[in-house]
Amino acid sequence: MGYPVGKVAALSGVTVRTLHHYDEIGLLSPSGRTAAGYRSYSDDDLERLQRVLFYRELGFGLETIAKVVDDPGLDALEHLRRQRVLLMERIGELTRMVESVDRVITAKELGNALTPEERFEVFGGFREPEGYAEEAVRRWGETPQWRAAAVPLSKEDWIEAEKSREDWVGRLLDVFDSGEPADGVAAMDLAEEHRGMLAAFMGECDFVTHRHLAELYATEPVQLGFLVREPDQRPGLGEYIREAIDANAGRAGK
16 A cells, blocks of 8 residues: 555654655655655555654664664564663653752752752763764664663662772773783783673673673774773773783683
């Protein structure tokens, strides 16, 4: 069955102009034409449009959406599973925002002053680099570790995790700056501690997963930035962490 562009616009809630734009950029091209040459959308086209609009609603850019919906490794069921993961993340984010707004309302009603941090807590205390969420979901969205890590953390949990990260980074820099080799005991012990920190966050972190993440620290500055913030970064630090993690896995016979 074919659907004309006006019908698709009415069903989906987007404008005909938007549908034409999607066709022009190759994001959603109707699979058929009527005898008069008008666009005609199939059921498969409507299913693709549903995916496009879902990811758009979550704030993905059109270029990223095109890559996601064209991923040959995902079928319709896997798309739904991925969407569920993203929805659970959004629910967690909105729940935290409601709690923050409630705290602001209570403070206003009681006449209490808010700190600058508390005023903007509603927006979250942590900002991911642009595009990171989409890339993370593309790489790990179907893994148990990602689903565990996607469970929203409380403010207290985030504060505690950040303290652990800062402490760990401080000791890492001491070892790195001292000239201790990456395969030395001190560096390997830090690598094992890091694996434990990840396990607490993801549910588990085996040596294979740890090595994969170590490779990202060495090759992708964005990934390293999540572990070691910019003021503390050093040339060669990502490679050092990777070598320490590799050495630690080797020490364990993995």
